[in-house]
Amino acid sequence: MIQTFPKGGIHPAEDKFSAGTPIRVLPLPKKVSIPVSQHLGAPSEPIVKKGDKVKTGQLIAKSKGFVSTNIHSSVTGTVTKVDKMPDSSGYKRLAISIDAEEDQWEEGIDNSKTLNRNISATGEEITGKILDAGIVGLGGATFPSHIKLSVPRGKKAEVLIINGVECEPCLTSDHRLMLEKGEELMVGIQLLMKALNVKRALIGIENNKPDAIRHLSSIANEYEGTEVRTLQVKYPQGAEKQLIKAIINREVPSGKLPIDVGTVVHNIGTAFAVYEAIQKNKPLIERVVTVTGKKIESPSNFMVRIGTFVSDLVEASGGLPDDTGKVINGGPMMGKALDNLDVPVTKGTSGIVIVPSAEAKRKPVLNCVRCAKCVGICPMGLEPYLLQAATEFKKWDLVENERSLDCMECGSCSYICPSGRPLLDYIRLGKSTVNKIIRSRKQ
């Protein structure tokens, strides 16, 4: 049975050029810059200073507060700077720069490829270890994973959902991971199930990845309680609430979390990182990043150390093409455009998409013709045209009452608009203003 979510959604061109390229390990970078804020929540606190020698996997910044996590060095070398560095928005944020010399791993880390299926850790140990290893949601939201595993009192998780949808066009990192690290993933899922104390795990995969569905289904039989669910291709199915609706047909109420309907969603990449953290004692210092684009020489999937510069990555896949109009950190629907390539790969970087100049510019903006297409495709059942106008005319109470905060910024409205209107640009502004207003009201 092929499942999907019923409300809204679009079908952007998939353009998954790198789906057939196996994951390559990117050669060790000479220099890395590791921002202390790679996750949602409070930035971590650096515990190294200039001149310190660090080993690969060594803790260099500590979790600060509940919604925060640890950060580890991804190379062995000398700390050259603990200072503000431009992040992907160009604004300066605190980062730790390290000159890499060699690759000597911190003691206790098992850096071998052997599969370890033997689960010995208890649920609590698993959750604790996930915080220690600095694991965050690798789908792009970078929400610290240990929080999702700490089920609040009075609530109960019934089923774990694993997000293998990868509905963003172009990106293939999760797809490759499912094909190449299937067994490890399954062990990771078992670990997550144990931490949550649930008996069932459902892996959602869209049917544009039949090889991954076949592969994971065949090994899922060996693992108790896991099951692969085939999903119809539709964007934004990888959004948490849409995925839950598609797989177990429950709607997370507005302003609530998945745990309120008895489920927790984790990404494929996260499951792999959990496997490595628990079974191999290896913190999150590398991830799979897709480098792709229509004009790029060799679209690839790389296993990349966190903190590697985007320019190094692009170089490894054939260099920046002459016809480059835009460089996106992430997928084309929700990724962030970069204005230069000297920014580091962070825990949330799922891909780098190079867009040729012909496709880099937006359509000219025309009047809204009220075609209602944005209303029809909004997966959250909002009215983007109205939110946009209300924001433009600063009617903040209307923006708030029309449920702008339910918007997850999937970009479907801007995608579909025949008049090329910057709907999401304004909705985002509306959301942040409404958030500010709500915060000031509470004080």
Added chain:
Amino acid sequence: MSDIVINSIITVSAMGTAAAVILFLVARKFNVVEDPRIDLVEEELPAANCGGCGLPGCRAFAEALVRADDISDLKCPVSSSEDMAKIAVILGKEIAEQDPLVAVVRCAGTPDKRSKTSIYDGAPSCTIESSLYTGESNCPYGCLGLGECVEVCKFDAIFMNPETMLPEVIDDRCTACNACVVACPRDIIELRKKNKKDRKIFVACINEEKGGVARKSCKVACIGCGKCLKACKFEAITLENNLAYIDPVKCRLCRKCPPECPTNAIPEINFPERKAAAEAS
């Protein structure tokens, strides 16, 4: 024929009388007694409803004035001090003298002074561009040039200069209502004391980067060298976060600091030209 005329007159008059009676009764019943001084005060106010006083419109401000015991905290940035004096007479209350202010744009990064490093292709709003990234130039502090300040100005006192790509304030029209200051996502616009003949001396930069970095992003950036500090005899200039700031109240417009600035980040506006002799010395 005459029947129709007479009938119409009677009907219409009857309806009119009935309506008048109803209106009279309703007006009596729902009459709200209002302090008559509110109307008098409101008449003296500029009726621009700009919100510069922090209240929703001039009527609300008038009400606040009448209600308050001490009106020295209530300021209308648009009204002249004579207007406010009149209001004080109406209310029989003391009023604080206020210096007239004017909006000043603290960025001089014209296109030839800072190079363009990317093309912004989003919604034409400074706030949206600013929340996305540092902007088309390298300077994360500079003006983005999309004119949100122009949009919010109710007095047409600020416009985008198409050559410099920077907003310019028309001092005569500016009422210092603060709307542009609030609108600018980069806090570039400041309200400063209005001087004679609209003369101005201020640091036209808010870049807090270290000297080299600031200089790299813009040729007229304040590099925090502190030369102006030494030139100032009135201790009007302070240096914080690699950025000089001239206190508008302490500054006596002596014109000592502008020539000292190595990056020409301190403009002098509406001054007579310097004498050649003064330049030589």
Added chain:
Amino acid sequence: MDKLITVSPSPHAYGDDTVKKLMYGVVYALVPALVISVYFFGIGALIVTSISIVSCMAFEYLIQKYLMNARPSITDGSALVTGLLLAFNLPTNLPWWIIIIGALVAIGVGKMSFGGLGTNPFNPALVGRVFLFISFPAQMTSWPEPIVSRLQYADATTGATPLGVVKEGLNAGVPVSRLMEQIPGYMELFIGHMHGCLGEISALALIAGGLYMLAKKIITWHIPVSIFLSVFLFTGILWLINPYDNADPLFHLLTGGLVLGAVYMATDYVTSPMVPKGMWIYGTGIGVITVAIRVWGAYPEGVSFAILIMNAFVPLINKYVKPERFGEEVKNG
């Protein structure tokens, strides 16, 4: 990197729908009806259509360029659609100067006075048609004989529409069953062999175009279906109560430009509601008002008035009818 790269907020991918494409989609959908019309009314249909299109586009261009000082956007096809729809609502023997007046009112008053495409509360083509209908009732209610008058324009022999025949007959006290003998059979009506406005005659061609628009996702089904359903139910009830004085529902569906109105005029983006639930309210309203005018009103035909009346309610509908929000009611299964 010599060239500057572009930075914009997400999303960075865009669909290939444009206003132009959608508008030309409507034009393509109208072609079959135009062809049928030319078959029945001949040169009259061609003359009226061309005058209407040319003058609508000319007025749009002139008003944008000289009155609004804006860059003319006639290439987006919206004026073409208005011109075509206006022509579809006119008899094929209408004098040329009346068509031009109609185009001026449609574009000038109906569209541009509100600020152009996207801001007009009423369907411009219908504003033009209703203006002409009230100003030139004689010319607007003489319809050329189909097929016979193929080679005639202003001097065509004319007759009454089926709805007109029924209305007049009922007013004179003739029972419906007798009147039905004077009008063509249902199959003829379906194909379009009857007196009527240029484009409203052939339900067959109009429905074919409508299906094309549905397939291309230019319109959604809610508005046409709700209009058809409400007209069918309302006239059906009246017919069941009193078959002696009321025509049957099928007759009402096939005549008087109901299909044209329901599929092309009521679904106009700008003047129809945004949310499916609102579209149902709007469509049902149009259906009920249409039947009310036809049965109890002074005019034999009421689709245009019904659409314009419901257009006025659209802002209200948009304000109060909201889409089904995700996660609003907890529906857990």
